[in-house]
Amino acid sequence: MARSVPPGDFAGTSPVWLREPSDANALVPVLWPRTATKVDGLLHVGGMSVADVVANVNTPAYLLDEEDFRTRARAFRDGFADYDVYYAGKAFLSVAVARWVAEEGLCLDVCSDGELSVALRAGVEPARIGYHGNNKSAMELRRAVHEGVGRIIVDSFHEIERVADVAAQLGVRQPVMIRVTAGVEAHTHEFIATAHEDQKFGFSISSGDAYEAAKAVLTHASLDLRGLHSHIGSQIFDTSGWEVAARRVLALHAQIANELNHAMPELDLGGGFGIAYTTQDDPAEPADLAARITAIVEAECHALRIAKPHLSIEPGRAIVGSSMFTVYTVGTVKSVTLDGGASRTYVSVDGGMSDNIRPALYDADYSATLASRSSDATPVLARVVGKHCESGDIVVKHEFLPGDVAPGDLIAVPGTGAYGRSMASNYNHALRPPVVAVKDGEYRVIVRRETEDDLLATDMG
Structure with missing residues (x-):
């Protein structure tokens, strides 16, 4: 029988900084938007239950805490008061976000004709744009x-x-x-x-x-x-x-x-x-x-x-990175025996490298939490993986999740605001997820989910 991995005994399977949490339901505040909380195990942001939001917009989806974004923008504006602060649009840019940037007194940095188009449509003053x-x-x-x-x-x-x-x-x-x-x-x-x-x-x-x-x-x-x-x-x-x-x-x-x-x-x-x-x-x-x-x-x-x-x-990343997280639905769960007899739980979700290429491209580390319920189960060493036909399709390489994680659960991955949606692709003909802004108990879709019509619009047959 494969053994679980106790704290500090990772048998070379996980980084030394990863420690088994005393409470797998708890959030680590520095990883999440400022309004993110857990209520009876349910993740909330902007005064809304994440489960209620995705019940309307489906998963995978990027949830963006508007107040957190604005707060971070103001922190750079005020902290660097004697500077010009240019928000790096390549991290994530939409018409709504470009307007927030301008409203908070920041300038905007673009690096393509498309990003310039977004900035101009948002009404950003051209003199405050760097190219x-x-x-x-x-x-x-x-x-x-x-x-x-x-x-x-x-x-x-x-x-x-x-x-x-x-x-x-x-x-x-x-x-x-x-x-x-x-x-x-x-x-x-x-x-x-x-x-x-x-x-x-x-x-x-x-x-x-x-x-x-x-x-x-x-x-x-x-x-x-x-x-x-x-x-x-x-x-x-x-x-x-x-x-x-x-x-x-x-x-x-x-x-x-x-x-x-x-x-x-x-x-x-x-x-x-x-x-x-x-x-x-x-x-x-x-x-x-x-x-x-x-x-x-x-x-x-x-x-x-x-x-x-x-x-x-x-x-760019320092403003939007932690303001946004991605929510997925678990599809399958399996336990894999590792060298030395330890085991790792593979949690497959309904997104992956098409909505966050950074783990595959940069070997980037992320965290995760069970977002749709509380659990008293003992945490297990888990790897959150996507649904794409690639062995490198990993969303979170190393994390402790409750041992009873199951199909239908919601998993949330923080810190995806920078380069998640910006670098998203249609690999395997996946539809790119929506970006949903949440504030004061309300949500609005600021970038809609792609449709099959979008996917096939450029295919000339």
Whole structure:
């Protein structure tokens, strides 16, 4: 008979940070939206029972706590009061969310023509939009310049020429920033660490390309060089990476002022602030992050004897990540015997890698809870998996769930606000789930569930 895995005895099957909970029904607050609670075992958010919401919208579904989103947006706005705060739309963007961002006084960062379309439909002031991307087409740039986008972050010498030509044709002087790589690799997954040299983004400082890019921009009267832009990675908890990056970026900032006689008024430090996906994560509050990062910049500016530029940041995950969670219905449950005689319970749900690709793509960890009832059963080591025809279709790799979890139960996975719906796909011809905003005891669908008609609309037979 396979043995269960007692606390601290994981036989190499689970990470050391995972511990059997004293109460499998309890929520770990840092993982969930601020209004999330359990009432007699039933998960509630925004004053509503999750079971009541999904009874109307079905599963899988993303539930977004509007008040939590707005609270986190305000925390960054107020914590970084002297900065421009750009919400990174790539994390999750819809017309409703873009409006919330504008209403809370934040700017918006987009990185595609589609994201720009959403922002404009939401009524976001173009001057408060930043436009990223390493391969913007001339058509995309023409639209951005025509609409009056507040800044374009240029990423290559080809793009410098494209933006300059478009701006000259339209008779405007377009503000731009130069994306630079500072050679800092943040403590994160290789594929989301974006400041080391061997990657597609930006101009290298160490090779001199970033300096040459500044020279190139300054040759065009149609371009207004506002500053440098640096992004060192994602899901970062330690500000030491920003310290190294700020030193190198500000040194280039000073060099451009001294040698090219151009004092750039701005500096963007990017985003990448981490959130809690599991109990091992300990994110800092925005005000604390602001104090530490500002101190770093001020110290470097003092050492270089230059004025501090106006700063901006780009949080996305840190605002929406924990504000949203995914709800699934359990379809099957099976116990699998592991090496050494331990066992793991496989809980299959009605979604998977089509609604959250991050575990398969980045080996990302998530948590889960039984959302539709309370249970007195002993917790068991479980793995929540999807319904797709892939062995890597894992939703939550390691979690303790009640031993009586059964078909028909609801399972909720927190922290899916960032990149869950944004990176969702139709793999296996799955229909992408809806996004349902919940607030003050009411819900509304802000992105509807796809239908078979949607799925077949582009299939020309």
